Amino acid sequence: MSRIPLTDPLVIEHLRVVLIESPIRMARRQGVGDVKGTVKRVLLRLTTREGIVGWGEAAPWEVFTGTAEGAFSALDTYLRPLILGRSARSVRALAADLDRALTGHTDAKAAVEMALFDILGRAAGLPVAELLGGRVRDRIPLSFSVADPDFDADLARMHAMTAEGHRLFKVKTGVKSHTEDLAHLEAMRAAFGERIDLRVDYNQALAPFGALRTLRDVEVFRPTFIEQPVARRHLDAMADLTAALDTPILADESCFNAADALEVVRRRAADAVSVKLMKCGGMLKAQALMAIAETAGLPGYGGTLWEGGIALAAGTQLIAATPGISLGCEFYMPHHVLTEDVLEARVPVEAGDVVVPQAPGLGITVSEAAIRENARVLAEA
Numbered sequence: 001m002s003r004i005p006l007t008d009p010l011v012i013e014h015l016r017v018v019l020i021e022s023p024i025r026m027a028r029r030q031g032v033g034d035v036k037g038t039v040k041r042v043l044l045r046l047t048t049r050e051g052i053v054g055w056g057e058a059a060p061w062e063v064f065t066g067t068a069e070g071a072f073s074a075l076d077t078y079l080r081p082l083i084l085g086r087s088a089r090s091v092r093a094l095a096a097d098l099d100r101a102l103t104g105h106t107d108a109k110a111a112v113e114m115a116l117f118d119i120l121g122r123a124a125g126l127p128v129a130e131l132l133g134g135r136v137r138d139r140i141p142l143s144f145s146v147a148d149p150d151f152d153a154d155l156a157r158m159h160a161m162t163a164e165g166h167r168l169f170k171v172k173t174g175v176k177s178h179t180e181d182l183a184h185l186e187a188m189r190a191a192f193g194e195r196i197d198l199r200v201d202y203n204q205a206l207a208p209f210g211a212l213r214t215l216r217d218v219e220v221f222r223p224t225f226i227e228q229p230v231a232r233r234h235l236d237a238m239a240d241l242t243a244a245l246d247t248p249i250l251a252d253e254s255c256f257n258a259a260d261a262l263e264v265v266r267r268r269a270a271d272a273v274s275v276k277l278m279k280c281g282g283m284l285k286a287q288a289l290m291a292i293a294e295t296a297g298l299p300g301y302g303g304t305l306w307e308g309g310i311a312l313a314a315g316t317q318l319i320a321a322t323p324g325i326s327l328g329c330e331f332y333m334p335h336h337v338l339t340e341d342v343l344e345a346r347v348p349v350e351a352g353d354v355v356v357p358q359a360p361g362l363g364i365t366v367s368e369a370a371i372r373e374n375a376r377v378l379a380e381a
């Protein structure tokens with residue numbers, strides 16, 4: 001480890017971690033796990049010796065990467081001693097040390113990395129996208145997930161959203177019966193025709209046995225991609241479906257990180273990948289994953305678990321600076337699902353696109369008052 005000069009103003013002197021629970025507006029049925037009422041996540045605030053503050057957020061989902069309580073404990077108990085006294089200049093070196101000290105907990109590690117980049121950006125007066133190679137896009141098409149148990153409510157929402165300029169909709173299939181899924185896809189095409197870019201996500205719901213026949217029925221409705229039709233471990237079945245179907249297959253649960261991407265490419269198990277900071281453990285790791293995918297000709301999609309505004313700002317900066325993540329993003333939580341967020345102003349959405357913030361760091365301002373007023377603080381340290 002390189003020695004940090006005593007005068008380095010970017011040394012992390014204070015670490016605060018808050019476990020919060022936020023109300024959400026609608027029930028979500030997503031196949032692998034249902035969510036109703038509230039979501040939990042962990043906010044991380046790092047403060048340097050000279051008082052520069054950086055924010056991070058761990059937003060796990062227990063069926064994907066782990067629990068919010070686990071992320072809180074990882075940050076408070078296991079990672080805190082490795083972070084305090086280190087410089088925000090050493091993002092890669094610190095990330096390697098965190099990986100050596102604690103296995104898994106990619107969500108907690110992503111929170112640390114985004115707080116470090118937030119500090120670096122604020123210190124340099126540059127948005128994080130510019131620290132990641134510079135922006136290649138200013139706007140990111142926003143996809144909304146159609147996952148309300150009440151399909152009519154979703155259809156009404158889609159009418160309102162298309163009127164505002166939204167085009168991308170991802171239907172959570174495989175939760176209801178196949179007959180219902182087909183009826184809903186038909187209803188959406190009948191209502192919106194080709195004005196919408198329709199995608200479907202099975203969240204691993206199908207058994208390999210019979211999956212091809214099911215998906216051939218779905219192809220009739222011309223989805224842009226079919227996401228994770230079968231279980232994460234069934235890479236051979238993913239490869240068979242990728243070869244057999246005209247519609248591209250997108251790997252989500254089958255592709256957490258760069259090593260998974262290598263395996264997906266080697267086995268031709270997908271045509272595209274979903275990139276999530278919570279799965280891979282940070283923006284630099286997401287860029288490493290995308291380097292493999294893009295070299296093999298696989299585009300990326302900006303996926304999420306249950307992130308609020310801080311982690312989604314980091315995702316926005318990442319996609320702005322990563323050419324291969326070209327299939328849009330699903331960063332709709334603060335605008336459409338969370339009743340309140342912890343930011344003073346949400347990252348703007350205009351005509352169905354997320355507009356990449358230009359301000360230094362993550363480009364957002366976190367409101368301590370909003371944390372107190374809008375979220376329930378379950379634990380803090």
Ligand SMILES: [Mg+2]
Nearest residue numbers: 201203227252
């Ligand atoms: Mg998915």
